[in-house]
Amino acid sequence: MRRRGLLFFWSTGSPHEMAETVFSRIIRRELPAQIEYEDEEVIAFRDINPQAPIHVLVVPKKPIATLDEAGEEDIPLLGKLLWVARQLARQYGIAERGYRLVLNCGHEAGQTVYHLHLHLLGGRAFRWPPG
Ligand code: 5GP
Numbered sequence: 001m002r003r004r005g006l007l008f009f010w011s012t013g014s015p016h017e018m019a020e021t022v023f024s025r026i027i028r029r030e031l032p033a034q035i036e037y038e039d040e041e042v043i044a045f046r047d048i049n050p051q052a053p054i055h056v057l058v059v060p061k062k063p064i065a066t067l068d069e070a071g072e073e074d075i076p077l078l079g080k081l082l083w084v085a086r087q088l089a090r091q092y093g094i095a096e097r098g099y100r101l102v103l104n105c106g107h108e109a110g111q112t113v114y115h116l117h118l119h120l121l122g123g124r125a126f127r128w129p130p131g
Pocket residue numbers: 022031033034045046047048049050057103104110111112113114
């Protein structure tokens with residue numbers, strides 16, 4: 001038993017790769033969400049606890065836990081997240097006045113859901129530096 005436990009431990013390369021998140025469940029329609037955009041690679045939905053009048057999460061369907069765990073093969077997908085956020089900002093009419101994109105990577109940044117996502121925040125003025 002002990003040896004099987006150790007083998008299991010060694011076989012998990014990433015601390016996050018086994019974790020199921022609420023975002024995977026939203027992608028599979030097992031949890032409700034206000035979906036704002038979707039294609040074969042990306043989904044965007046309203047944050048459940050909005051920090052601004054517009055607060056949308058832009059999420060790759062591929063379950064990458066953090067930006068740090070993205071691979072070189074994910075470069076086009078990472079670019080697409082920015083592009084979808086830009087398109088949504090235009091759609092919401094906040095492109096001209098400005099908006100903020102946030103990507104929290106890891107616990108010190110405050111990441112709470114370990115499925116890579118970009119926050120699109122707009123509709124109010126933001127301070128700098130962030131807290
Ligand atoms: P993080 O802190 O990881 O950068 O951001 C996670 C975000 O996901 C938070 O802003 C949080 O409010 C949002 N969130 C957590 N659970 C749910 C959920 O079940 N549905 C939606 N729409 N957003 C969620």
